[in-house]
Amino acid sequence: GESVGLHLPTLSVQEGDNSIINCAYSNSASDYFIWYKQESGKGPQFIIDIRSNMDKRQGQRVTVLLNKTVKHLSLQIAATQPGDSAVYFCAENPTDKLIFGTGTRLQVFP
Amino acid sequence: NAGVTQTPKFRVLKTGQSMTLLCAQDMNHEYMYWYRQDPGMGLRLIHYSVGEGTTAKGEVPDGYNVSRLKKQNFLLGLESAAPSQTSVYFCASSTGLGSYEQYFGPGTRLTVT
Numbered sequence: 001g002e003s004v005g006l007h008l009p010t011l012s013v014q015e016g017d018n019s020i021i022n023c024a025y026s027n028s029a030s031d032y033f034i035w036y037k038q039e040s041g042k043g044p045q046f047i048i049d050i051r052s053n054m055d056k057r058q059g060q061r062v063t064v065l066l067n068k069t070v071k072h073l074s075l076q077i078a079a080t081q082p083g084d085s086a087v088y089f090c091a092e093n094p095t096d097k098l099i100f101g102t103g104t105r106l107q108v109f110p
Numbered sequence: 111n112a113g114v115t116q117t118p119k120f121r122v123l124k125t126g127q128s129m130t131l132l133c134a135q136d137m138n139h140e141y142m143y144w145y146r147q148d149p150g151m152g153l154r155l156i157h158y159s160v161g162e163g164t165t166a167k168g169e170v171p172d173g174y175n176v177s178r179l180k181k182q183n184f185l186l187g188l189e190s191a192a193p194s195q196t197s198v199y200f201c202a203s204s205t206g207l208g209s210y211e212q213y214f215g216p217g218t219r220l221t222v223t
Contacts, residue, residue: 031209032208032209032210034211036214041217042216042217043114043200043214043215043216043217044153044200044214045214046211046212046213049211051209089152089153091152093208093209095208096207096208097155097158097168097169097207097208098208098212099152100145100152100153100154101152102150102151102152103152
């Protein structure tokens with residue numbers, strides 16, 4: 001079946017540093033990718049999305065990069081803050097449904 | 111604008127009991143979804159709806175039923191709960207299918223003993 005995976009289950013960064021969270025996807029038919037943030041005890045919250053006709057998209061302090069050649073997606077968070085501590089997961093749409101990855105936990109320490 | 115709301119937030123059931131989870135959205139979205147989230151696994155789609163009066167099976171539909179009698183509401187039912195249904199359940203809604211942001215509710219934590 002389809003799979004969306006993450007290279008690092010836990011990422012620890014110092015406050016103020018940049019964070020990079022990676023995601024590998026398996027289906028070249030996917031044309032839409034999305035990143036969510038999930039804080040403990042809460043529902044997933046939209047961060048940013050990107051369509052396959054783009055390589056890069058920027059939001060406020062976040063950038064998503066898409067490399068279709070190697071089926072790789074990354075989320076960059078600039079100047080990481082304690083409030084960024086959460087689980088981040090990506091999703092792709094190999095069909096008309098979103099398939100979600102298992103997530104990477106981002107820990108921010110002072 | 112409340113977005114997506116879910117009731118209840120927590121529930122404990124005994125094996126064999128039944129219950130209904132309610133999801134409501136005030137964004138006038140056509141599409142609604144029910145997911146379950148288990149440790150170490152990504153969100154898995156249980157059932158979804160592409161509009162009022164319609165429902166369809168997702169990846170893990172067994173043991174669950176749904177109804178969408180009103181556009182703003184999507185109900186998830188467990189007729190005879192099993193311990194394997196212990197999970198956190200999330201409802202979501204979107205304006206389109208597959209290539210659109212899904213807005214999630216806060217979740218319902220269900221424990222079946």
